[in-house]
Every structure is written in C-alpha cells, then in structure tokens.
Amino acid sequence: MKRNILFVDDDQNILDGFRTLLYGRRKEWTCRFALNAREGLEHIDRERFDVVIADMRMPGMDGADFLKEVERRQPGAVRMILSGYSEMQAVLKSVKHAHQFLSKPCSSETVVATIRRVTDLRHILDNEAVRAVVTGLQSLPAMPDLYIQIERELKEGEPDLRRIAKLVEKDVGISATLMRVVNSSFFGFYEKITSPAHAVALLGVEALKGLVLGANLLTEADASGVPGYSIGRLWIHSLQAAYCAKEVARLEGGDDDFVEACFIAGILHDIGKFVFVTQMSETYLPVIEQARLGKGPVLSIERRELGVSHAEVGAYLAGLWGFRKEVVEAINEHHSPEVAGHEFCVGFVVHAADSLQHELDQGGGAYVFPTIDLDWLEGVGKTDRYPVWRDACRRHMEGK
Numbered sequence: 001m002k003r004n005i006l007f008v009d010d011d012q013n014i015l016d017g018f019r020t021l022l023y024g025r026r027k028e029w030t031c032r033f034a035l036n037a038r039e040g041l042e043h044i045d046r047e048r049f050d051v052v053i054a055d056m057r058m059p060g061m062d063g064a065d066f067l068k069e070v071e072r073r074q075p076g077a078v079r080m081i082l083s084g085y086s087e088m089q090a091v092l093k094s095v096k097h098a099h100q101f102l103s104k105p106c107s108s109e110t111v112v113a114t115i116r117r118v119t120d121l122r123h124i125l126d127n128e129a130v131r132a133v134v135t136g137l138q139s140l141p142a143m144p145d146l147y148i149q150i151e152r153e154l155k156e157g158e159p160d161l162r163r164i165a166k167l168v169e170k171d172v173g174i175s176a177t178l179m180r181v182v183n184s185s186f187f188g189f190y191e192k193i194t195s196p197a198h199a200v201a202l203l204g205v206e207a208l209k210g211l212v213l214g215a216n217l218l219t220e221a222d223a224s225g226v227p228g229y230s231i232g233r234l235w236i237h238s239l240q241a242a243y244c245a246k247e248v249a250r251l252e253g254g255d256d257d258f259v260e261a262c263f264i265a266g267i268l269h270d271i272g273k274f275v276f277v278t279q280m281s282e283t284y285l286p287v288i289e290q291a292r293l294g295k296g297p298v299l300s301i302e303r304r305e306l307g308v309s310h311a312e313v314g315a316y317l318a319g320l321w322g323f324r325k326e327v328v329e330a331i332n333e334h335h336s337p338e339v340a341g342h343e344f345c346v347g348f349v350v351h352a353a354d355s356l357q358h359e360l361d362q363g364g365g366a367y368v369f370p371t372i373d374l375d376w377l378e379g380v381g382k383t384d385r386y387p388v389w390r391d392a393c394r395r396h397m398e399g400k
Contacts, residue, residue, distance in 0.1 A: 037061035165197035225281025242266030272310030
C-alpha cells in the first residue's frame with residue numbers, strides 16, 4: 001500500500017530538493033508539496049496523509065501552529081518539524097504537536113530513513129482508531145522539552161556531557177527524580193551519585209533519555225479515569241524491569257550498546273498501558289476491572305476487549321518518538337518472545353526481565369501476572385540461566 005507524504009516549506013529550493021530526492025520512491029510513496037501552511041491545509045482537506053513534514057519558520061502560520069491544526073484535522077498523521085539549531089525556543093513551542101524533529105540541513109539518507117521507519121510502524125498497529133489515539137494524544141507531550149534539548153545537543157557532532165548535565169540541572173523536577181533513581185538499588189552503583197553531571201557520565205546519554213522520558217510521563221500522569229490504578233506503581237515496575245533487563249544483558253555478555261537498548265526498552269515496555277489509562281480511560285476501565293477479578297492476563301483481556309494490546313500501542317508510540325528499531329521491536333514482543341525465534345535479542349531480555357520483576361514483586365489481589373515462557377526459554381538454551389538471573393535481580397531489588 002502506497003504511503004502519502006506531505007512536505008511544507010516556504011523555500012522552493014528545499015521543496016525541489018525533496019521532490020528530486022524522492023522521485024525514485026514514487027512507487028511506494030505519493031509525495032505532495034506546499035509552499036506555505038495555507039496550501040498545506042488545502043492538501044490536508046483533500047486527502048489523508050501518513051506523514052506530514054513542515055518547516056518551523058514560515059510566514060503567516062509557522063510550523064508549530066500548522067502541525068497543531070494538522071493534529072486536529074488528521075490525528076492519525078505522523079507529524080515532524082524541520083528546524084535549524086538556532087530555533088530551539090521555536091522548536092519547544094511545537095513539542096506538543098510534533099512527534100519527531102529533523103535538523104536543517106538534513107541529509108537525504110536521514111529524511112528517507114526517518115520516513116521509512118515511521119511508515120513501517122503501520123504493521124505494528126492495525127487498529128486505525130487506536131492508531132489515531134496514539135498519534136493524536138493531547139495531554140501527552142510528543143516529547144518533553146528536556147528530551148528535545150538533549151536530542152539537539154547530540155546532533156551537534158561530539159556531544160558535550162557537561163552541557164547536557166546543565167540542561168538536566170535546569171529542570172528541578174526531572175533532576176530530583178533522576179538523582180533519586182540513580183541512587184536507588186535499581187542501579188547498584190557503589191558510590192553515592194551527588195550531581196546530575198555525575199549521573200549523566202555514569203548512565204550514558206541514551207539511558208538518560210529513556211529515564212527523562214519515562215520520568216516525565218509516568219510521574220505527571222492523571223489516572224483518575226481508572227479509579228485505584230497507580231501510575232506510580234507502573235513507574236516503579238518499569239524501573240525495576242529496566243534494571244532486571246540490564247542485569248540479564250550483562251550476565252549474558254551483552255556489549256554496552258546492547259545493555260543500553262535493553263535498559264531503555266525496559267523503561268518503556270509498558271508505556272502502552274499509560275496511553276490506555278490516560279487517554280482511553282472509559283474504554284480501558286472494564287479491562288482493569290476484569291484483571292482485578294483474575295479473569296486472565298491483562299494482555300489477553302486487552303486484545304479481547306480492545307482488539308489491540310499495550311505492547312503494540314507502546315511500540316507504535318516509541319517508534320513515533322524515533323527510538324531505534326530493536327527497542328521498538330522489544331516493546332512490541334515483550335509478551336511474545338517466540339516472534340524473535342531462537343535469537344538472543346533485546347526482546348528476549350525484556351520478556352525475561354518483565355517476568356522476573358512480576359515474579360519477585362507480585363503484590364496482592366487476584367491479578368494474573370505474566371510468567372516466563374518456559375518452552376521458549378528451553379528453545380533458546382537458557383533454562384539453566386534463569387535461576388542465575390532471578391538471584392541477581394532479587395539481590396538488587398532487595399537492595400543487597
């Protein structure tokens with residue numbers, strides 16, 4: 001199925017460049033071009049688009065206001081902003097209405113890869129109504145301000161960790177949450193972490209981004225639409241699962257890049273539940289009520305009642321935010337490790353970590369918690385390793 005892409009920029013040369021660049025992909029993408037927001041909205045009113053890319057600075061209606069209107073008219077479209085580094089304040093204005101940000105000048109490879117990555121997400125989430133909810137979220141920022149600023153710093157060649165630490169320090173709430181988390185038993189650092197700069201140096205920037213995103217979403221959410229549901233407990237579970245994933249990856253000899261991907265996917269693996277609870281509370285309440293009565297795992301009830309689960313929704317959202325492929329796949333597959341076959345991958349690790357966290361901290365009530373897939377564990381030759389993972393994760397969760 002061909003995808004529809006809309007480019008809006010007041011510079012004719014840039015539009016001509018995109019037109020030339022994408023001509024060879026005309027069999028898979030139908031591209032439209034507009035010189036201003038008014039022309040862009042005329043296209044929006046005539047046909048449905050999968051991706052809309054707009055320049056930040058345009059006369060009349062700027063890119064942020066244009067994407068806000070696109071969100072209203074076509075909530076299912078993936079929205080991106082093109083901007084220069086000097087336009088940071090303007091970019092922050094668009095945070096609630098753009099899913100991703102592309103820096104100018106932007107290489108042709110980056111543009112093509114970004115469009116392909118988001119259009120490929122469609123296979124994850126087949127439910128059009130839920131896809132529209134995910135891409136049209138109102139109270140959930142597409143990305144927090146601090147996250148965007150860190151991303152921009154990373155794109156300026158060699159990132160300066162001192163500058164990134166100063167960005168963190170300016171956000172008092174995130175800074176306090178970060179310090180509390182890195183000094184907890186989840187991470188097991190042998191020394192007291194006394195400053196954001198120290199935390200950034202030890203964590204690495206990608207792990208920091210995951211923490212910033214998770215902390216921002218899961219500590220400020222309103223779950224009042226689902227009485228008794230605890231976003232705070234979901235955040236704790238996510239952090240503990242992220243640590244368990246990191247521990248399993250290290251025990252199995254994963255390199256730093258692999259360990260980092262496991263940690264990020266661990267933080268975000270249940271982000272789909274956040275979407276359901278905060279954006280679809282009335283629809284999701286019966287799911288939670290059935291789960292509280294022990295009528296099956298949450299995942300099964302979601303699919304029965306909604307036609308889609310938190311795994312697919314979370315993966316789709318992570319993909320919109322631009323997280324790398326293995327993180328998106330891990331979120332999508334964290335309850336279905338067999339999808340990856342007999343491969344030791346990020347999804348493998350997050351499934352094990354999620355199961356371990358629930359096994360070690362089940363709480364009360366009649367909930368049916370997810371458990372490790374024993375047949376899959378045997379198939380990948382890791383049956384004897386599971387007790388080792390469990391013991392290591394238990395020690396850290398107990399703070400020993």
